[in-house]
Amino acid sequence: MAGGEGSRLRPLTIGRPKPMVPIANKPVMEYIIELLKRHGITDIVVTLQYLPGVIQDYFGDGSAFGVNLTYAVEDRPLGTAGSVKNAIEHLTDTFLVISGDAVTDIDISEVIAFHRARQAMATLTLYRVPNPLEYGVVIIAEDGRVKQFLEKPSWGEVISDTVNTGLYVLDPAVLDLAPKGEQFDFSQQLFPHMLTRGDPMYGFVAGGYWCDVGNIGEYLRASHDILTRKVQVAIAGVEQREGLWAAAGAKWSPEAEIMGPVLLGRDALVRAGAVIHGPSVVGDYSIIDTHALVERSIIWSNSYVGNQAHLAGAMVGRQCDIRTGAVLLEGSVVGDSTVIGDGAIVQSDVKVWPNKELDAGVILNESLIWGGSAHRSLFGAYGVSGLVNVDVTPEFAAQLGAAYGAVLEKQSIVTVNRDPHRSPRMIKRAMIAGLPSAGANVRDVQTLPIPVARYVTRHSDAAGGVHVRISPFDDRLVDIKFFDAQGLDLDKPAERKIENTFFRQDFRRVYLDELGAIDVDTQAGDAYVRAFLATIDAQAIQRANFRVVIDYSHGSSALVFPSILAKLGCDVVAINSSVDELRMFRTGEQFEEELRQLASITAALHFDLGVRIDLGGEKMFVTDSTGRQLARMSAFGAMAELYLRQHPGESLAAPVTAPRLFDRLAEAHGSRLVRTPVSVRALTAAALAQGVGLAGDGDGGFIFPTFLPAFDAMMATARLMELLAEQGDRLVDIVDALPRYWVNAVDVPCSWELKGRVMRLLNEQYRQDGEEQLDGIKVNRDDWWALVLPDADRPVFHVLAEGRDQAHADQLTAEWASVVRELAS
Secondary structure: OOOOHHHHHOOOOOOOOOHHHEEEOOOOOHHHHHHHOOOOOOOEEEEOOOOOOHHHHOOOOOHHHHHHHEEOOOOOHHHHHHHHHOOHHHHOOOOEEOOOOOEEEOOOHHHHHHHHOOOOOOOEEEEEEHHHOEEEEEEEEOOOOOEEEEEOOOHHEEEEEEEEEEEEOOOOOHHHHOOOOOOOOOOHHHHHHHHHOOOEEEEEEOOOOOEEOOOOOHHHHHHHHHHHHOEEEEEEEEEEEEEEEEEOOEEEOOOOEEEEOOEEEOOOOOOOEEEOOEEEEEOOEEEEEOOOOOOEEEEEOOOOOOOOOOEOOOEOOOOOOOOOEEOOOOEEEEEEOOOOOOOOOOOOOEOOOOOEEEOOOOOOOOOEEEOOOOOOOOOEEEEEEEEEEEOOOOOHHHHHHHHHHHHHOOEEEEEEOOOOOHHHHHHHHHHHHHHHOOEEEEEEEEEOOOHHHHHHHOOOOOOOOEEEEOOOOOEEEEEEEEEEEOOOOHHHHHHHHHHHHHHHOOOOOOHOOOOOOOOOOOHHHHHHHHHHHHOOOOOOHHHHHHHHEEEEEHHHHHOOHHHHHHHHHOOEEEOOOOOOOOOHHOOOOHHHHHHHHHHHHHHHHOOOEEEHHHHHHHOEEEEEEEEEEOHHHHHHHHHHHHHHOOOOOOOOEEEOOOOOHHHHHHHHOOOEEEEOOOOHHHHHHHHHHHOOOEEEEOOEEEEEEEEEOOOOOOHHHEEEHHHHHHHHOHHHHHOOOOOOEEEEEEEOOOOOOHHHHHHHHHHHHOOOOOOOOOOEEEEEEOOOOOEEOOOOOOEEEEEEEEOOOOHHHHHHHHHHHHHHHHHHH
């Protein structure tokens, strides 16, 4: 009997009938078919009503399972007896009725032998349970004859713990008592009627194991009991060691901690540092990423559990995406195709219906049933970002390319390039597939640093550009950056157009004679090099005979910058100059260690400076001739001092997070400081304003807008050498002469739901009349300032402060962090 809808198992039964709910990586009905086959029963009729095609598609005619299956489909629910009556044409001899949604190893042969020995018309298989309230209780005499039925009694009514399992042995004559085509029930109608008639009806109290998978709790219990071998069924895997079963293709890192009992499905993957405590099940093709913790939990097929996620007694459906740091607590259930955002928390016993999306940092205290996905936006701080082959798949990228092409005029040209890693290569090719479908022409400029790609887009007939890169912060992430015709990041209206087209799936599909062309341009970087050399004072740099150490970070700048430095007459020692896709991402610790190595080499060689260029060619990190690593804000300060000396009166642009050092530098040189929000787009817009000669973010990013109004580490390196050469100064002396400043910064977590409230209260309580707020809430005083800045992509506030000295700056950040925590509580 497999027609059940399984309403008490929702959301697990949304989109599948109850017998198809997988337990330990097999549909529960498959265990029943295996049980029947073990007892020599191979001719099986399956009664269907709810989503019948799901069962028929999976089991077919039964031949793959060694049985012969026939189906009887109901147009409407007919009840337990009515559904069997609907299959009467197949039931010509004594037959067995068994539920397709229970887990059991009851000895069926013994039940049949009991039935025949008693010459019964009906034999009901009974089972003793500790809590019979949710079942039909059956009272039997010493010889097994049924005396009384109690359907779901209260505790005051319970006089037995033997309950009806729904497993019956019946003679065909029993069905004569059930009307055809009408709703009729065995336990509530047919059996009580037989009792009244005095028909020979017996109860057999079975041993072994039986669990009616009627609710989430029983579902979890059945799964755990299979893994702990409390029920004798075939586990869908081979026991690799005590307590660890794995299906074909499953892989687990030797650096993962797996404490059984644990079942890993077909081609499942457990990465290094992950921890799985049993009893737990990982479905086919699912991934448990590094440092995830899975305890007593069940994960269905094709799902992903991200880095540092924590599942404790949770249930995760098919094709789910549990992001970094998310927490699923005891009894929580996540339906199919659901995304749980970074750091989100699903509280105990909370259920999330399928196809939902929880934003990062959300704390879900009640079940999420209605409503669809809740994307904040497609674009984030770094363009469109996501986990490779989880969020950003080739299919996703092709649709994104089609959406971008659809917002442009037909036959527009889009430059497309990538960094050398294989993940961007795959996604770039998918983007290239999507763009022509909307009538956009693709100019593939292959592998170029980001500033070169921007320059090529800006100084060509292209209407926009795309750069695909591996994230500099996490090698599992890929970023897709979009440029406008000026080679700059898209503005918000342009991003919204792409988002709207993408989410509506409102793609422009052109006819075959309007399909865009795909051309490869292998000489695109040459124009950048020519313009670069024409912009700077190459002769001044040549006369200075600079000796520099350049760390290319294994990025694509190594394909462009060496030829420029050669023409500048620099004595260069290049490190990490091979373009190596396996060494592009560096952890924070690795990055700092390589900076220390750069500083050591620079000092040991007595070179003028050392520069590390980031993977994309956008940011530079500097060491001076003494081997001192310059603080990023100090490097910006040194560049600003040199530039304003050479160009007094030109304006300087810096974000609201920059210390008052820049106010003093601008004032000293008769210049104006333009403060901006912290976004790259805002800084770029300021750099484009008339009179601004230099902009910087204080984090390694420099903009010289007369050449390119975007970050360019190669131009910044050349400009630094040019300014030092023209003024005859050493970098170490410039840095030592800078005015002192003391800053500190801390992060304070805050759920998305409360961020708006915190901002409102900060604004009401601390903002002074007439005080301009560019970004976040900034409190300015004579000798200090503090800034509370909400992160655009994470459930976090950044708290920054500048004080009279370092102790004062530390004190200020602690005080304002405490204010934010209190307002968020």
